[in-house]
Amino acid sequence: MAKKNKQESKLKELGLKVLKDVEKIRNPNITIPVRALSNVIFNKKSKTLELGNKKSKRFFFNVAHAKKFLQTIEVASVSKNLLNEEKHASLRDVFYMMKRTIPGTSVNIVDEQSESDNVIEDLELLTGDSREQLNINANKNGSIVGKVTIEDAGDTIRWDKLGSGGWSIPSNVEDIKFKSVNAKYILYMEKAAVWERLNEDRFWEKHKCILISSQGQTTRGIRRLLQRLYEEYKLPIYVLTDYDAYGFYIYSVIKYGSINLAHASERLAIPGVKFLGISSNDIEKYDLKKHFIKLKDHDISRLKQLAEYSWFKDNKQWQKEFKTMRQYGSKAEIQALSSRGITFISEKYLPEKIKNKDFID
Amino acid sequence: MAKKNKQESKLKELGLKVLKDVEKIRNPNITIPVRALSNVIFNKKSKTLELGNKKSKRFFFNVAHAKKFLQTIEVASVSKNLLNEEKHASLRDVFYMMKRTIPGTSVNIVDEQSESDNVIEDLELLTGDSREQLNINANKNGSIVGKVTIEDAGDTIRWDKLGSGGWSIPSNVEDIKFKSVNAKYILYMEKAAVWERLNEDRFWEKHKCILISSQGQTTRGIRRLLQRLYEEYKLPIYVLTDYDAYGFYIYSVIKYGSINLAHASERLAIPGVKFLGISSNDIEKYDLKKHFIKLKDHDISRLKQLAEYSWFKDNKQWQKEFKTMRQYGSKAEIQALSSRGITFISEKYLPEKIKNKDFID
Numbered sequence A, B: 001m002a003k004k005n006k007q008e009s010k011l012k013e014l015g016l017k018v019l020k021d022v023e024k025i026r027n028p029n030i031t032i033p034v035r036a037l038s039n040v041i042f043n044k045k046s047k048t049l050e051l052g053n054k055k056s057k058r059f060f061f062n063v064a065h066a067k068k069f070l071q072t073i074e075v076a077s078v079s080k081n082l083l084n085e086e087k088h089a090s091l092r093d094v095f096y097m098m099k100r101t102i103p104g105t106s107v108n109i110v111d112e113q114s115e116s117d118n119v120i121e122d123l124e125l126l127t128g129d130s131r132e133q134l135n136i137n138a139n140k141n142g143s144i145v146g147k148v149t150i151e152d153a154g155d156t157i158r159w160d161k162l163g164s165g166g167w168s169i170p171s172n173v174e175d176i177k178f179k180s181v182n183a184k185y186i187l188y189m190e191k192a193a194v195w196e197r198l199n200e201d202r203f204w205e206k207h208k209c210i211l212i213s214s215q216g217q218t219t220r221g222i223r224r225l226l227q228r229l230y231e232e233y234k235l236p237i238y239v240l241t242d243y244d245a246y247g248f249y250i251y252s253v254i255k256y257g258s259i260n261l262a263h264a265s266e267r268l269a270i271p272g273v274k275f276l277g278i279s280s281n282d283i284e285k286y287d288l289k290k291h292f293i294k295l296k297d298h299d300i301s302r303l304k305q306l307a308e309y310s311w312f313k314d315n316k317q318w319q320k321e322f323k324t325m326r327q328y329g330s331k332a333e334i335q336a337l338s339s340r341g342i343t344f345i346s347e348k349y350l351p352e353k354i355k356n357k358d359f360i361d
Helices: A004-025 A067-083 A091-098 A113-129 A190-201 A222-232 A246-255 A261-266 A278-285 A297-306 A316-326 A336-342 A346-355 B004-025 B066-085 B091-098 B113-125 B192-200 B220-233 B245-258 B258-267 B280-285 B296-307 B317-330 B334-340 B346-355
Strands: A029-033 A038-045 A050-051 A055-059 A143-145 A149-150 A155-158 A177-179 A186-191 A209-213 A239-240 A274-277 B030-031 B040-043 B047-050 B056-060 B143-145 B148-152 B155-158 B177-181 B185-189 B209-213 B235-242 B273-278
Touching: A004 A029, A004 A067, A004 A113, A004 A149, A029 A067, A029 A113, A050 A261, A050 B113, A055 A067, A055 B177, A067 A091, A067 A113, A091 A113, A091 B192, A091 B334, A113 A261, A143 A190, A155 A239, A177 A222, A177 B296, A186 A222, A190 A336, A190 A346, A190 B091, A209 A222, A209 B066, A222 A239, A222 A246, A222 A261, A239 A246, A246 A297, A274 A346, A278 A316, A278 B047, A278 B091, A297 A316, A336 A346, B004 B030, B004 B066, B004 B113, B030 B066, B030 B113, B047 B258, B066 B113, B091 B113, B113 B155, B148 B317, B177 B220, B192 B209, B192 B334, B192 B346, B209 B220, B220 B235, B220 B245, B220 B258, B235 B245, B245 B296, B245 B317, B273 B346, B280 B317, B296 B317, B334 B346
Parallel strands: A186 A209, A186 A239, A239 A274, B185 B209, B185 B235, B235 B273
Antiparallel strands: A029 A055, A038 A050, A143 A209, A149 A155, A149 A177, B030 B056, B040 B047, B143 B209, B148 B155, B148 B177
């Protein structure tokens, strides 16, 4: 239980602070940084999104604050119990654990999951710990393969001995211990089908790398795992997505962090990540125009939005990407490479791109 | 390559049949069972959905058939190449492999993935093999844990030594070899968060079972894996979902097959599967009414649809379920059990239900 002592003592501190307010007959209150777009800034030095200095106080004796104050204390108590019992709960579990009536009333502590999610994010800020460290898990998703050995939950696991499936990435990777990491870089891809292609071709073995995929959105578990490998083993990370605004945004979130999790950038953003493809150059070079898919209105407005982000605004390479895609009026899928042959991606496209360092930063 | 000889020779046979038509100056044609709701029947004996006897002929020299005829031959050729090269492709890959112009014209063989998907399903019927056996993979999704050892792609993999993540289930499980299976039953759950709960509590070890989860829809890979364990090891399978029409439908698809894959029921349906919960009885017994979520219009129409399915029509237990939910006007989530304590599901709910054989068939 020792490893969780730090988190537990911070939660206890929070409780004692409130208790002290009560004893001193002060209005109990908690100070929390403001989590709103108005307080999200792009730190040009660390190259990540982060929260500014705006703070707000939450008082118990304040009609507008009382319920949120109670929710904050309640979620701290739920987290402390989880840490005590050495159990993890999902966001949805925590919602149900908090969803009960306030004694002596018919009012629920929380009615919607958005309320419990919200105070969980506050608790991250109050303690400086991620919700995973507070034993509250995000979604589970994704597979990984590579010449890596880890220890997790008492088992020694070799990521290079897991056949066609790979290791299923848990929602919470905080307690994983890396025993040996034998890789030159990490390839993260948006699509599980591409991961299966590269795993079947044993790309990770031939090119000494780690292959990670999600299916759709990049979960916090995957982002944190990428970050840990990047920081602890200085492994370059290359991101492989479709040629579309959604793919570009996946890269943006992994690299810079996301607006609604700006407070967690320190634990999630990875400024060194590079975009491998599909890029506009690839479209020309690998003759993919015949597989173009026409942009829809929402694609175009998403591209405009991306171009306006402060972290892309002064980036000439990316501005060129956004502009070229709009000129093409088209997007393309990574699987379009399969029209060149089923192993074209693993035998030609990827080795060539990586050898030539043909990345976008 | 030997194991794939059967599939390859069937594809060759198809090609030779067409060639013979040409040589004999006959109009080349293929006979395919009709895949439409009008030809889907519920076999009361095998208790699965299957195709009826209606067949249609597809001719080369027929303006309405020519393109589809060509697509059918083309997909057979793509599959034969994959089998030759011992490579697997996703549905999307196959689409791009087929998407090229017909020589001497500006017409594409396929323009939309629905066209290639469609002839892939035809090819399943023509050969009697599943698309996985033809080296065309579905989606990858899901995790598994339990006291089982398998061999896959040259690796020996122990499902009980994979920490908090488990084995990531591949899209294609045809070539997995089971070396030892030490389990009394299988618990399949809709939600990965519930899987993580039960894995953390080492439920599979204490109760000698296998835990499988998807995240959302049950992929063909998962259904086929369930079926193989059910048939090869006679393991009972219990399905655990939310208390809602969508959860009931997940159960229905695993047990009886789905309408659009009726031709594949033999390889996918598992008539012996039982529904463990959440059931209407559970709602009463475990005091879950306070966590009710009001039914929406689409929930109600889905319930009506389920009640009309021929495989549910004469089933009194299920008709009672549908009726009770409509009377409640409410659904509930499995995580509502967490309001009774984080390990309530693994320490009380599941052991009690399984001991009392409190299932719906």
